[in-house]
Amino acid sequence: MNLNRRGFTQFAALFAAGGTTGAVWALSEEKAALSATPSRTLPDAIYALVDYCLETPYAALPAKVVEATKFQILDTVAVALPALKSDGIRQLYDWTRETSGKGESLVLGTNVRVPAESAARLNASMAAALEFDDTYEPSLMHASCVTIPTALATADWVKGVSGQELVAAVAVGTDLACRLSRAGSPGVSPFVVGWDPTPMYGFLSATMVAGRLMKLSRDQVVAAVGLAYHQMSGNAQASVDGTLAKRLGAGFAAYGGMMSARLAKHGVFGSDHVLEGLKGLFKQYHGGKYSKESLLGGLGSSFAGPDIAPKPYPSCRGGHVAIDATTELVMVNDLRPDQVAKVTIYSPPAEMMLLGAPLEKKRNPKTIVEAQFSNPWMVAAAIQDREVGLRHFTLEALQRRDLKELTARIVTVEDKSLVRPDGGPGFARVEIETRNGQTFTKQVEFAKGDPKNPMTVAEFHKKLFECTDAAGMRRGQAQRILQRIQNLEAEVDVSALQTAMAI
Structure with missing residues (x-):
């Protein structure tokens, strides 16, 4: 099914108004037959999100979304680089190398290749470890530390992913993570409810990002998201206790998402009632309290990326x-x-x-x-x-x-x-x-980095070079990486950019 941005918006409005009582989406013949039986219900909102993820081209992204996404990619790479030797990450890196199989994707900042999902897990954990990763403040979601490492690891593995396609995949994946996180228990802090939204919704968004870059079909991505939901976790106790587990949540989500996409490619499938099923996410994790408007409103025309706040300080x-x-x-x-x-x-x-x-x-x-x-x-x-x-x-x-x-x-x-x-x-x-x-x-009221109190270019560069210096990267190399990511749309194959990041 081909949908333009107007189609996404019209569907979102229809879905919000009519729920799941109408046959809105055309199904495969097998699924249509199954849905006609009393034991099946019509597809839930996950179909709208998957179609949006797969069918939003780079050309449909507003200029401010493209710029925000490139900024987030640079920020995420920067904060990940100095984390490799930090506690929790160091052990994960050693264990990954000891147990790794086929070398598919790079560990950021190195020439070491490991299986793609293992690289995603390690790089996402690195991006989150120093508490320097950006934040979508309305729902306390750290989307970039999951979606960007997943996208980079997938692109490095499959090869041939252009800078434009990477930007598009990250922009929609990040938007999906933010939509999912703000839709559940609207108006209540996720930490009051008891969830850490980053690993929780990261499983689903990582799956869709990986599925897009792997060029999976719509049914395959839905199947993969069902597998990811079966693994989903994300309680906030690690944050409360201050344990090293806090550093690994984003990595678990990135690993689970990519593994789910790879399994779906081989024919394994999970539930397609991920969000609104009897035991779907919003009922099982939020007691049925969720906002369809937050989930689907403006889908394809409104993006969360420009509202994401970078951190000036490496702390909560x-x-x-x-x-x-x-x-x-x-x-x-x-x-x-x-x-x-x-x-x-x-x-x-x-x-x-x-x-x-x-x-x-x-x-x-x-x-x-x-x-x-x-x-x-x-x-x-x-x-x-x-x-x-x-x-x-x-x-x-x-x-x-x-x-x-x-x-x-x-x-x-x-x-x-x-x-x-x-x-x-x-x-x-x-x-x-x-x-x-x-x-x-x-x-x-609004911390530095909030859209109402943005960081200056000088403040961001100070942060960037603080991170690259701490990682042992020479200033000239850091400046070249900065320039390439600022012009990411010109990259023919982003795997070459990742090779250039090796310190």
């Missing part, structure tokens, strides 16, 4: 508002660490649960992941060094006495008035009391 996005507030207070008032008597961080419930409690644990992070999810640690770094960067999230940094002395003077308080009305990371208010009795207060 929910803590960036506190970092911004602290940095401004310190800089504007020229506050020195020894002047600070007490700091109070006010956060809404979801951020308080994830970043502010229990207080003693947040004051004394024992692992890097715990530090990445600690408002007291982030704020202490901002006070002490007037910036927050990769150097603050190392085993050596965790032993810094000056930071520990500051965290001991920091308290966290829940404030429900700081919940962000339109969803996403809540607001934060930071109050600094000095030893001479002065009090300075700052509330920040």
Whole structure:
């Protein structure tokens, strides 16, 4: 079936209005026969998403979506490169090499080839590990760290994927991940519900991205998504506990998605009632609470990409508002660490649960992941060094006495008035009391990188080169990669670009 963008939009409106009570889609003869029996229902919304994924060409993408997608590819590659030797990733890399079979796709930043799905798992885990990956704030979805490594690994394996096709696959795949994540339990933080949306919806979006680049048929991709749904996971306990499992969720999703696509190509199939079936995603994981408008509204004409926020700091996005507030207070008032008597961080419930409690644990992070999810640690770094960067999230940094002395003077308080009305990371208010009795207060609602508070080109380049320097990449090579991705539509075969990334 060939659909143009208007067709997608018209179907989305029809679907939202009529549910699944009408025969909207033409089915294969086998599936049409099956759907006529009492035990079968008509296809659910997954068909609309798969058709959108497979049939949206590069030429249909608005210019701002193309630019946003190229920016996200560059940002994701940059944050992945320095992660290879980090805890959790290092072990995954060693184990992958020990057990790998046919060399199909590159591990980013190396000349090492492993099976394509193993490369996707490793590269996606690398992209998420340093907590420097971008965020779709309305649903706290980290789409890029799943869709982009999956697309790169698939393209490197199948060969002949142009820069334009890579951009198109990533743009629609990222949009799908964001749509799925914002549709479930609308208006409620996924962490309050209990899910980490990145590995959860990443399984489905990764499958569709891989399926598109593998040139699978519509039925094959639907079959593959059914297989991915059977593997889907994504609870938020790893984030709450600050364990290394948090770093691997995106990788599990990328691996599962590509494996599902490869199995479907060989004739294995899963349920095609992935989203709205009796035990489909929205009923099983969200108690039937979901928004069809969020899922299908503007499909093919409205894209999430331009609304995705890059991170200026390598830590949980929910803590960036506190970092911004602290940095401004310190800089504007020229506050020195020894002047600070007490700091109070006010956060809404979801951020308080994830970043502010229990207080003693947040004051004394024992692992890097715990530090990445600690408002007291982030704020202490901002006070002490007037910036927050990769150097603050190392085993050596965790032993810094000056930071520990500051965290001991920091308290966290829940404030429900700081919940962000339109969803996403809540607001934060930071109050600094000095030893001479002065009090300075700052509330920040939209962190740096948010579309309402964008990063400058200089700020992004600073982040890019901080990452490539940390990875050991020479500046000249990093600048060449930057230029090639900025002109990605000119690449004939993106596997050559990945070869050029080897450090």
